[in-house]
Amino acid sequence: MFAGYLVVTLVASVVNGLAAIANFIGHEYPKSQADKLSVPRSWMRPLGTLLAAGSVGLLAGMQVPLLGSLAAGGLILYFLGALYVHLRVGDYQLGGWAVFFCLAVGSLVLGVLYQGAW
Template sequence: MFIAHAVVAGLLALTLAASATFTLQRNEAIVASMRKVDVPDSWLPRLGALKAAGAVGLVAGLWLAPLGTAAAVGVTLYFIGAIVTHLRAKNFELAPAATLALMAAAALALRLAA
């Protein structure tokens, strides 16, 4: 189970690191997506920092199980919040957020099983 967890957590961490970088750099595609769901530009640094913290926590969690569990819970909640935000804005482009929420939930389940 640990190898499966390491693979899922590693892929999720890479995705989060890239997303955090694009968010903090205010990439046009990210900014446009955030604006579609009424997220203020002032939230971008905080959201980027949360993604970066999730990535670091998932990687560190490979050695420190409680940290990995906490990071997986946090990332899962982050993307559930993203799904809710999309739904409240009546924006049904949910695939990226839903995929990442499922990946985070899988990382959590595998961390707990390992």
Template sequence: MSTAYVVVTVLAAVLAGFSAASLLLGAEWTVKPLVDYGVPRSWWPWLGAAKGAGAAGLLVGLLVPVIGALAAAGLVLYFLGAVATVVRARWFSHVAFPLVYAAPAAASLVLWF
């Protein structure tokens, strides 16, 4: 396991965990865009839980690598879904935000191989 993999994986876990916490705690700068994008409020706890599980999976993956790879893949898919939601809502200026969170998860997955 390389140092780059560990650093990128921990960064991805911190970002996903931060994103999960900000959603679950109802931070205005996180939930207001979800309202603007038309994401139903009933989905928010599930979305936050998915990000939190992905963050935990990345950290567990430092000990059980296949779990980390699956978590990274799941987070990449999650944030690509977020990009699709932003595009569907026609908020093109916001597309970069989910990509910021997807990039370290994708890098972690690439470094895993």
């Protein structure tokens, strides 16, 4: 159980951290996604901040389970919002979204199973 929790949480933290960095540095991919989804580019830094907070929270959750649960829950809400934005504009290419969302859900579920909710 610990190995699964560790791997899923570390991978979720890394991919969300990398996505946050891409938003912070103004990489072309988040910009093109923002344009495609009709999201103002001025939102890239705040959205990157949410991703970074989720990434750090997942790591902190290895020592403080409540933080990990809250971070994973926050990322789940973030990606549900992202799903809404994709569907709102008729973008049904959701492969990347599904990976991020499933990692957040997996981190929450495995964290609760391994460490308990609190």
